[in-house]
Amino acid sequence: MRKGIWGKRIGAALLTATIMLTLGGCGNGGTGSSGAAQSSTGAAEAVPSSQSAESAASKQSSSESVKQEEAKDTGETVTVTDHAGRTVTVKKDPQRVAVLDILPLPATLTVFLNSAKNIVAMEPASMNAAKNGILAELYPEILNADTDIMNGDDVNVEALMALNPDVVFYSGRNEELAKKLENSGLTCVAVSPTKWNYDCIKTYDNWISLLGQISVCRGSEEDRGIFRTRA
Secondary structure (H helix, E strand, C coil): CHHHHHHHHHHHHHHHHHHHHHHHHHHHCCCCHHHCCCCCCCCCCCCCCCCHHHCCHHHCCHHHCCCCCCCEECCCEEEEECCCCCEEEEECCCCCEEECCCCCHHHHHHHHHCCCCCEEEECHHHHHHHHCCCHHHHCHHHHHCECCCEECCEECHHHHHHCCCCEEEEECCCHHHHHHHHHCCCCEEEECCCCCCCCHHHHHHHHHHHHHHHCCCCCCHHHHCCCCCCC
16 A cells, blocks of 8 residues: 555656656647647646747746735635636636646646546647556546547637536637637636746746645645645
8 A cells, every 4th residue: 555655656756847847848849739749757748839928928027936816715716816817716626627728737737636537628639648658547537538628729619618617727828718718608717838938947836826726635745746846
């Protein structure tokens, strides 16, 4: 039993390290799900290099990189400021989560929660990476996630709505998609892979900070292989 726990800790730690390396090198390639690299760990996926919708945000001072507005907890919901500067009220500790065009957020969320059972949908490239690496070995429930919600860069909103997600995570640079999701009545939260100029530590810290405002952690950070890069 103890051996199994340590094996999962080590695997999760390796996934976390690979995620951070991916975030640091994501400026070199990939566009959307069609160009995502399939990592041997199931976590390293290429990130689109376009920053047109976030060019102003990317110039923020490094001293502000880990600052987030305080989340307002009302019991069943929590109000957060996402990476696109939008104020969003989200169901607290969402049980049904969809992840669209953000790589490698599915792996990050899985390690953060120490489970993938809440991920009901994600784009195909993330699923391919999970299948070809250790992510699916550590968290086999991730294979149950629906991938019909995206075809290339196109989002099938009808299929997404049919899954009744509590929250949809989307790339912060995609303003058009945000409007489309909002108009469909879906709760969507922007997560940015590029806002911090491909600085893997700042990006990872801000991802974890935002996830921590919305979701309840499963198990200790040590058990989940989560590394804090700041005090």
